[in-house]
Amino acid sequence: MKKLLALILxxxxxxxxxxxxxxxxxxxxxxxTSVNDSGLLPYLLPVFEEKTGYKVEVASAGTGIAIGYxxxxxxxxxxxxxxxxxxxxxxxxxxxxxxxxxxxxxxxIVGPEADPAKVAETANAADAFKAIxxxxxxxxxxxxxxxxxxxxxxxxxSAGIDPTTEAWYNSVGSGMGDTLTKANELNVYTLTDKATxxxxxxxxxxxxxxxxxxxxxxxxxxxxxxxxEAKGFEGKDVKINTEGxxxxxxxxQGAEAAALIEAYGKDTYGEQLFYLLxx
Amino acid sequence: xxSFQQAFSLILHADQELLQILLTTLIMSVFSTGISAGLGIxxxxxxxxxxxxxxxxxxRITNTMMGLPPVLAGxxxxxxxxxxxxxxxxxxxxxxxxxxxxxVLLITPVVIGLSASAAQNTYNxxxxxxxGLRISAPRxxxxxxxxxxxxxxxxxxxxxxxxxAEVGAVSLVGGNIQFKTRVMTTAILLEAxxxxxxxxxxxxxxxxxxALLVNIPAxxxxxxxx
Numbered sequence: 242m243k244k245l246l247a248l249i250l251x252x253x254x255x256x257x258x259x260x261x262x263x264x265x266x267x268x269x270x271x272x273x274t275s276v277n278d279s280g281l282l283p284y285l286l287p288v289f290e291e292k293t294g295y296k297v298e299v300a301s302a303g304t305g306i307a308i309g310y311x312x313x314x315x316x317x318x319x320x321x322x323x324x325x326x327x328x329x330x331x332x333x334x335x336x337x338x339x340x341x342x343x344x345x346x347x348x349x350i351v352g353p354e355a356d357p358a359k360v361a362e363t364a365n366a367a368d369a370f371k372a373i374x375x376x377x378x379x380x381x382x383x384x385x386x387x388x389x390x391x392x393x394x395x396x397x398x399s400a401g402i403d404p405t406t407e408a409w410y411n412s413v414g415s416g417m418g419d420t421l422t423k424a425n426e427l428n429v430y431t432l433t434d435k436a437t438x439x440x441x442x443x444x445x446x447x448x449x450x451x452x453x454x455x456x457x458x459x460x461x462x463x464x465x466x467x468x469x470e471a472k473g474f475e476g477k478d479v480k481i482n483t484e485g486x487x488x489x490x491x492x493x494q495g496a497e498a499a500a501l502i503e504a505y506g507k508d509t510y511g512e513q514l515f516y517l518l519x520x
Numbered sequence: 521x522x523s524f525q526q527a528f529s530l531i532l533h534a535d536q537e538l539l540q541i542l543l544t545t546l547i548m549s550v551f552s553t554g555i556s557a558g559l560g561i562x563x564x565x566x567x568x569x570x571x572x573x574x575x576x577x578x579x580r581i582t583n584t585m586m587g588l589p590p591v592l593a594g595x596x597x598x599x600x601x602x603x604x605x606x607x608x609x610x611x612x613x614x615x616x617x618x619x620x621x622x623x624v625l626l627i628t629p630v631v632i633g634l635s636a637s638a639a640q641n642t643y644n645x646x647x648x649x650x651x652g653l654r655i656s657a658p659r660x661x662x663x664x665x666x667x668x669x670x671x672x673x674x675x676x677x678x679x680x681x682x683x684x685a686e687v688g689a690v691s692l693v694g695g696n697i698q699f700k701t702r703v704m705t706t707a708i709l710l711e712a713x714x715x716x717x718x719x720x721x722x723x724x725x726x727x728x729x730x731a732l733l734v735n736i737p738a739x740x741x742x743x744x745x746x
Contacts, residue, residue: 269614278714300614300695310695314603315613418713444715478609 268297268485271308271316273388274416276462277301279436281515282320285501289492295485303387303416311335311467314479318486319465320493323388327463335473337466337483343494344502345461346515348392350452351421351438351445352430353378360430365455367400374402377409379429383420384412388460393432396457421445434460436506436514461518464490523721530722537699542730545703548616548690549683552623556683557676560628564635569643569664579636585629594689597622601693614695619703622689627679634678638671639664670745677738684731704730 276282277299286297300310304323308330310316321327327340350360350369358376363369373380382404383390397404404410413423417437424431425445435453438445452458469481492498499517506514530538567579601607601618612618643664650660687705694701696710704727711720 274713298614298695298697298700300697302695310602313598313605313613314608416713418715422713422715441715444717474604477604478611479603480611 265295266482266485268295268482268489269300269315269317270297270320270489271300271302271310271318272320273304273307273322274301274418275322275389275434275437276320278416278418279434279440279514281436281502281505284505285493285498288497288501289489292497293488293492295488297489303383303385304391305386311465312473314467314474314477314481317467317482318490319467320462321388321465322460322462323391324461324463325391326388327465330465333471333473335468335471337468337481337486338464338490341464341490341494342461342518343464344515344517345459347435347454348389348432348458348460349435349438349450350430350432350458351424351448352451353428353447354449356449356451358430360451363452366396366432366452366457369452369455370396370400370402373430374400374404374407377407379409379427380404380411381420381424381427381429381431382410382412383417384414385416387416389417389432389434392460396432399457421448424448439506439510439514462515464493466490523718524725526718527722527725531726538726540699541702541704541707542726544616544701545684545705545727545730548619548623548703549680551616551620552627552683553676553680555620555624556627556631556679557672559624560631560679561635561672561675564632565639565661565665565668567632567636568639568641569661579633582629582633582636586633588626588629589688590626590686591688591692593626594622594692597625597689597693613693614697614701616694616701619690619694619701622693623683623686626686626689627682630682631675631679634675635668635672638668638675642667642671670742673738673742673745677735680734681731684727 272282278301282299286299290296300307300316302310304321304326307316307319307321308326311319311330312333312335319330330336331340348366350366352358352360357378358369358372360369360372363372382393405412409429411423411427411429413420415423417433418441420431421433421438421441422444425447428447438450466483466486467481469479469483502515502517503513506512567575567582597618598613599605601610601612601621603611603613612621646663646667650663655663685705687709690701690703691706691709694703694706696702696706704723708720708723708727711717711723
């Protein structure tokens with residue numbers, strides 16, 4: 242009897258879950274850990290959901306896997322920050338829109354309080370990376386092919402250094418939060434988006450913000466719709482919620498979202514974290 | 521200590537999100553365990569009791585599959601079930617059923633392997649007596665199942681433990697989506713990645729309490745059937 246009751250209870254739960262999913266088709270947003278973990282999406286999306294009645298499901302991973310989900314037909318739109326990978330995505334015919342860059346923030350270099358490489362005195366990120374390499378003070382890299390990792394690789398390139406085989410270079414292969422935690426434990430430098438660093442600051446006693454707002458440290462976020470007629474989807478039963486994706490794209494670029502984005506962070510961190518790209 | 525306090529305050533204030541995570545975890549683990557046991561125990565008993573050509577090969581394959589890394593199981597299921605994959609038309613990505621499929625792939629070989637060895641040991645011990653008493657083959661099987669039921673409980677518990685504790689496969693195919701496919705392990709990983717170790721630990725404590733809750737009645741049953 243008890244078993245029967247338990248079974249009925251479980252089946253009831255499953256059916257109630259299924260019943261919930263019957264309304265407007267959900268929007269599947271694949272994005273990077275930085276916009277989600279920094280709290281920006283949990284702050285913006287409920288407003289959009291309330292207004293339109295859509296439900297947005299966020300799969301947050303590094304840019305690499307986020308784009309992988311989209312290419313697999315399992316995301317309706319992307320919110321990412323890696324120009325090279327976005328352009329490749331468009332070139333392969335997976336995008337239904339152009340690269341809609343709509344906001345940016347700054348990468349920052351954080352590191353040991355004592356700043357042995359004197360990063361704080363450098364002019365830009367490339368110089369700062371040169372100083373770190375020369376001092377051999379240690380660096381933690383995301384190493385996960387994410388937008389942040391690609392940005393970091395680009396800075397090493399422009400500094401003319403290949404750090405990957407150096408003993409002081411730690412490729413941790415993980416998300417932003419985890420990489421910051423490891424940099425804190427190892428007492429080394431790392432490149433991070435400012436929002437994630439500020440949101441975790443009290444858990445990172447060894448790390449200090451040393452370099453920010455240089456012109457080669459800008460971090461641009463773009464939206465990309467997924468093209469249901471992409472060549473890679475031919476002959477497959479791929480269902481893309483284009484209508485929903487377009488609604489979200491339009492809303493995120495609109496006035497309501499703009500006001501929310503500009504206000505974000507001011508209460509909690511006392512400063513603006515994301516800036517709008519002027520059109 | 522802080523984490524223990526946080527764990528209890530999380531339980532006491534039982535917010536909707538935590539309840540949803542616990543419920544998803546339970547549904548996923550119960551179904552994974554049920555299906556794996558339903559498939560694995562009969563096959564395991566067959567492999568343990570019968571002698572037939574190819575049995576050795578099957579046992580070796582099973583034993584190899586017992587070591588299947590969870591993240592590899594997740595990757596295989598992802599490749600097959602993503603929308604562009606062979607089973608893409610089912611549209612199961614980022615749902616609880618696809619997480620169950622990944623776990624069944626992971627757990628069934630372990631259930632088969634352990635049931636086979638339990639059945640074999642018990643059968644070896646009872647075979648001579650059964651032969652002497654001229655017990656018929658179907659009744660021998662029934663007797664074997666009855667003798668093994670204590671072992672089956674441990675095997676099912678092990679399967680449940682493996683299912684509830686798994687993180688690599690379920691985060692890849694489930695996507696760790698809030699209010700939908702987030703389970704205890706992926707929630708712990710997320711909090712740890714955010715650097716909130718005390719909340720991560722608090723969630724871990726709740727997960728272990730859940731495991732304890734399942735183990736107590738199972739242990740009683742097992743003692744009774746020894």
